[in-house]
Amino acid sequence: MHIEKNVFESVIGTLLNIQGKSKDGLKARKDLIAMGIGPLKKGKRTYLPPAVYTLSRKEKKTLCKFLSEVKVPEGYSSDIRRLVSMKDLKLKSLKTHDCHVIMEHFLPIGIRSILLEKVRSSITKLCSFFKSICSKVIDPAILPMLQKEIVITLCELEMFFPPSFFDIMVHLVVHLVKETQLCGPAYMRWIYPVERCMKILKEYVKNRSRPEGCMVERYIVEEAIEFCTEYLSNVQSIGLPKSQLVEKKEGKNLIGNKIVAVSRVERDQVHLYVLHNENEVEPYVEIHKDVLRDPASITERLRCLAYGPSFHVFSYSAYAINGYTFYTKEQDDKSTMQNSGVTVVAEAMHISSVKDLNPKFANLSYFGVIERIWVFDYEKFQIPIFGCKWVENNNGIRMDKSGFLQVDLNRVGYKDESFILASQARQVFYVNDPKSTKWSIVLFSNKVIDENTGDQDDIDVEIESFTRNDQDENIISNDSYIRNDHNEGKMAIMKSIIRARGKGYLKVSIDICLDGDVPLSSSLIRVDDDAGYLKVSIDICLDGDVPLSSSLIHVDDDAGYLKVSIDICLDGDVPLSSSLIRVDDDAGYLKVSLYNNGTCPSKQISILSSKDKGPKI
Template sequence: MWPVIVVPYNLPPWKCMKQPFSMLSLLIPRPQAPGRDIDVYMQPLVDELKELWEDGVLTYDASTELTFRMHVAVMWTINDFPAYGNLSGWSTKGYLACPTCNKNASSQRLRGKIGYTGARHYLHDDHPWRRSRLYNSKAEFVSRPLGLSGEQILEQLDSGTYRPFGKHPANKKRKRGNPVLNWTKKSIFFELPYWKTLKLRHNLDVMHIEKNICDSLLGTLLSIDGKNKDTKKARMDLKDMKIRKELHLKRRADGSFEKPPALYSLSSDERHGFCEFLKSIKYPDGYAANISKCVSTKELCSKTLKVKDLKNLEDRIVLILCKLEKIFLPAFFDLMVHLAIHLPREAILGGPVQYRWMYPIERLLEGMLQIELVQKVRSQKLILSRSVSHFAQCIWVGLKLYLIERNEMSMLKEREMAHWFVLNNSLELDHYLEQHKNLLENQGARDITKRQKEEFPKWFKEHMNQLRAQGLPEAIDELWSLANGPSIIVNLYSACISNGVRFHSNDHDNRRKCQNSGLVVEGEHEGQTIDFYGYLNRVWEMHYILGHRVVLFQCEWFNTGSNRTLHIDAHFTSIDVKSRWYKDDPFVLPSHVKQVFYVDDTKLGGHWKVVQGLQHRGIWDNETTNVVPISVEDPVTISLHRNDIDPQIIPSEVVLETVSRGNDDDVDDEETCDNEDDY
């Protein structure tokens, strides 16, 4: 079954692309993908879309209780890359597989595959890397490809003829020299009168592109079978291209071949250490289910985009790929790696990728497949939820009884510290704090800050009670309640959801596989505003008279006031988590903190941790991204070979078999240009 889902965009961000607001318009019953024949199934939907655009439909507005004529337009399609070819008509195979580059694709023939190593095409014409010989021993003079308009695409489509849909006798392979490039059909979407005017018609799926790049990168670094791009054929490509002689396969006296370790090769111990590091990382809830979701372009996936930042990101991606081309083999750069260049341009045209990628679509399809299973276990879930609810009530009662005893004994000092924090951080009390400070100065008191912390709560309480007794309007209920202090009973929690972000105490995190206790807050230290890093100890809920309550986070802060406990460079912030400070100021308001998580610092080791920020799903903030500049200076010489790792020995029969199979399976641009149904 092959579904076609229509997603309305006239919704708030937190509702857009969610399952209740997505419409299943088509369900194509076929054992295999419909391929280019999908236009036959799409015809009824396109007919309705044309009617909705031209005539509209009479619609009732429940908010105004009026009717209006609603018109509908298709903005773009969301699809994976094979479906991109089916919907657009541009084959996603062969030497011209990139639909954005069109006829100017930077592809080259390799042993058994097609490589895309022309990232230098996208550099400025006067960029020094264009003249560098460290890539393919040649200078690059090809200019950046220009995008085509809808009219130019229609001119290409109208210049050719296409085979009929379905199993027709005339459906044969296209002959060499076909004048329509990689076009296999004229898409049915061009029947929509506005389709040719759209600047973005089909989206490149960020989800699959970043997943495939991550698989290739990790597979090559860790030498994973089936994912490793550093194969025997890849080394033979170097010999064919007459570049990087130090990485060529070398024949030994016994007839076998020696595969020199490349610069990016890891030893067995290094691979083990890398996996142990990944195993040690504890991510916040909902941040990462596997490593492939953690390797992404943060700027591109931001919920707040700026055109200037996206243009800078496009240049950065080109520079990064150019740097990688000097290190990795040409076989590493397949079509998925190349498509990353075009993602910022699509973000400029289409906006945030959260509304243009496949994540919500796949969640929707997964939910549709699990409906029957959910219905079968619904009764068991109901019984379980009732048991959990009863268990939670028992824990709640036990907690309150335990807290009464602790408040009367060991928590008195902490409660006073928490109450002073509330008073000192309430904007409504700034006038009274200044008035009390003037009184202390008139008395000639020393260390006014300490005296005010000790005496202000009592003075403020007496002052408010006097105003209340006189019936003055200044003593409003909120100030009077605050002045009389909190109840001796304080509710403590190990978890809290603040502004949509889930926080856990450090003790709670120690029993789980996720990390939700790390936080950062801005504060003043010696007259300067700095970031305070730490973790959550407990969540306090203090009750005041007249039903008012205040929630605070009790934290422990890592000492970041010295270069001996804090290291900051262009990429990372590392903290010595063994050192503490500000033990007498542990409280913060939940609305003031941001969540972070800590990972082991493999360079400094020991009790050093690297701070990692995160962007939570479903939270829309104005984000600022610190971009590290990329150096464009070329070293005079670059060593691509590691001498501290033993080379891999390959039997001669394996290499000879690879050469023979490679000659038989050479890439045929005619066969791979057609978008067949058996992909």
């Protein structure tokens, strides 16, 4: 899991040029001179031309805008939208699980409309590899194929990204398949459950002076209560929260309890669907009517089904069942989560191809959104029903060449068969396709599994190869290393001024020469990230007549300069002066020119780096 996090930070940091995370810089570009993307001199500044992995500002906005609009179901992950800064065009406050979710699910979708095709394909295959290796069930026969494909993928990435990108963490990706062969699926070995347990233990602490004692005492009490409640069936425990997993498995209404009157047509439509999908009714379809007239063969549930439900039904805005939490579309629009997406697998008649017009029965997947949640009362029991708006299968669903399942939510069909049993529903959610606003991409939600009963559903163990069939295998020409569709490179900026940000301070010694007298002055620079400034306090001693002076340094990355405004009082004769600090990486120092309004001669300050024999930074 930490390998995946570090690889993701390298990829997203390089794409968005995040300071401290990007693997692209002046030193990295010096290794790429032969490829035509080395540093260039533009006057006194150093310019880095756009490489194939360099995003323009428009492309950065596209990627960040996509992530800022993602709404996930309950329990899927944290709110992705809070991790995106549209102002700075970067991701912030990323946790390990956030990197896991974005890397495997959202990054391949977010880059669909940006970058060159071959670069985009290589990054997508890297994301698909992590998704395959983190599956709950892995066929051992597939692992040699995964090993072969990840080696090819890393070789492709080496053709685009600089050598600095391939650190030890990227190298460790090669060994993940071997680790899976020896130790089993990755989800059984990662640290997410331990981190969740640590969060629970931290909540046990009420006396901060004795944290260990609080954890031990409360854990023992909770364990004792759980042990005792095993002997008390069907009794709600006191002092322990009721497990939501059982409620989500059996079905429970959540929001918007009210009773509405339905028409006879809707009532009969739902009732007919219930009769056709109840296990109690199914055996009687193939049996003779004489057997059905036998009173001994009629169960109480079948008798209630034959009488039909009440015309007054319970309507809700949210419902928990099958390990999922479902919302109506109206409730979804008010929420920060997306819980209205639903899919169901049903048997239907369809035509195989244009040449074969004979209809055949087959299982088809239908996708839609929930519009109504009703609970019908059959006197002895209740049955929850979802009224959905389904996407038309013929022209509303497609699979693109990248393997993404796309739906057109505006193409509605099957209006006469909008109802399904809530127990048949499986949750999905939709994200907008950056390449086309008409289509949405389908992603499947995670099912919450009860630790006591486990997951009794069938699991598909097939893992498809993540190698793109449309990938061009030809050797890439030198022209492919440079982006010709935009010229938004960047200026190389000296990073030594923010080198010691571990504690938030830089200690600098400065030599100032004024009329041949060189007294030593010291400064303490404090980094203020929120305001985007460096706060500097400088003590200057000139014959004892110069008091404390202050400066405010503003960092201007685009121009490659640091703009400084300094108030200096020299015997009251020197007014406000301004300075422009030029970053000179080759010489290893910062050149400062102080200019006033002409009443005094200009002064020059040289801030020496550790490369020189002068004072140390």
